[in-house]
Amino acid sequence: MTKTSSACKKGSMKAVVNIRMDDRLKKAIEKFAEQQGISFSALVRQTIIEKLQSHGIDWREEHHSTPNLRDLMGPEDIEL
Numbered sequence: 001m002t003k004t005s006s007a008c009k010k011g012s013m014k015a016v017v018n019i020r021m022d023d024r025l026k027k028a029i030e031k032f033a034e035q036q037g038i039s040f041s042a043l044v045r046q047t048i049i050e051k052l053q054s055h056g057i058d059w060r061e062e063h064h065s066t067p068n069l070r071d072l073m074g075p076e077d078i079e080l
Contacts, residue, residue: 019044 033043052059 029043030040033040036043038046049059
């Protein structure tokens with residue numbers, strides 16, 4: 001995982017996002033975040049940023065077209 005960018009440092013965030021997930025997934029994320037020495041939210045944030053970057057999306061740009069969510073999702077992201 002990459003280090004948290006300066007835009008993600010304490011005090012600069014303005015949005016709260018609630019995500020529903022299986023309890024087992026949450027526990028696995030908590031355990032992995034603890035092993036990495038970072039918070040749950042930092043791990044989720046880093047993972048999302050990495051996913052966007054892998055698709056060439058710079059989330060820091062103010063003006064950009066919004067990609068179709070299905071274009072960002074890989075087979076592992078689709079819940080059956």
